[in-house]
Amino acid sequence: MRQKLLILYLQNSALDSPVVGWTRYDGDTVAPPVSGDEDEPPYATGLDALRDGWRAIQFSALEPQPGELNYQPGWQSFEVIMEKIVETPR
């Protein structure tokens, strides 16, 4: 069995908010991950990914970010890590 990861960055902390960034890591291929080649997110919202069989395994914590009280923006605030397990042999 191998793990496929889909990491979504959302517009706010709700899982049904729009996807504003995305990352893939695929344990089922030897092809290297690639930055910046995709124009459209794989799902419109995080909830859409859940409905397509991705399992959420981690959410970013809901807490103040360092620097926020000095009006310094952080990076992506709302990250959801999702997985699928595949059984296909490589």
Add this chain to the structure above:
Amino acid sequence: MKQLGTGEMIRFVRDGFLKLEGLLPGDLCDAFRAAYVADCTDDRSGRARLPVVPWGTPLTDAFDGNDVLSRVFSLPELAGAIHSLLGPKCKVDHHVMHIREPNQGVSQHLHCDAMIDAREAAFDVQIMIYPQNMTREMGGTLVIPGSHTRKAGETSIARYQNLAGQVQLTGPAGTVLILHHNLWHAGRRNASNSVRAMYKMRLNPTGSQTGHWDMSDYDAAKARAPKPLHSPATCKHDVQAKLSFFHPWADARSAHLDIIQRTRLWRLLSGDEDFSVHHFLSRLENEPA
């Protein structure tokens, strides 16, 4: 030299970069490739060709007058853009050549150059020059518009592979990017059959960065006049409306903080300490005795 206008300065503050398409004329691109790119197969061979320029060298003293790079940095549009953003007498930080072979499968991770920069206001610029036509397939520089307000160090942001609204550089030979030093960027994979070359120079200011652009059409009083959100423009350059833009990759929490940072940058460049995008920063500064 040809200084940047108000509209270009607003775009730089909003997006963190400017793109000057095909700025280098064809003969200068040819000379650039002959001098610094021809027969180079990787970064190491490309960099070995460049003249050694110690950091701290004034840009005006960096190159022999006959050097191709001297001709490049003397182009009125490029010299004027550098002057507009950094002021006079800027100094060289470093310069480097990136050469990418055809048909590569690997891209750079998203990153900022160098460590987290704690400076509150002053900024460096990076000049990126592409001496050949750049197609999307060639994997030119990926930039995240507006990310210059998010302080990050090196590849701490490498996990972000795709962000909505990201820009993949394309353009005719001689295209130049001018970046705020903190802009998130990456070299994409070169999936084409052509070698891709990109020359980069980082420049540091040596004095105030205020008021060096062409302000002849800028009306500070109208630009700062209080106006409600989403109201019609009251002057030629509606700075407040343009700087209150939400970039599509930004979550709602941080997008508002981006506007605060853009306000601070506009204050630095315009010298108008009373400027505020709508009431976002002025509201937070209101601490009655």
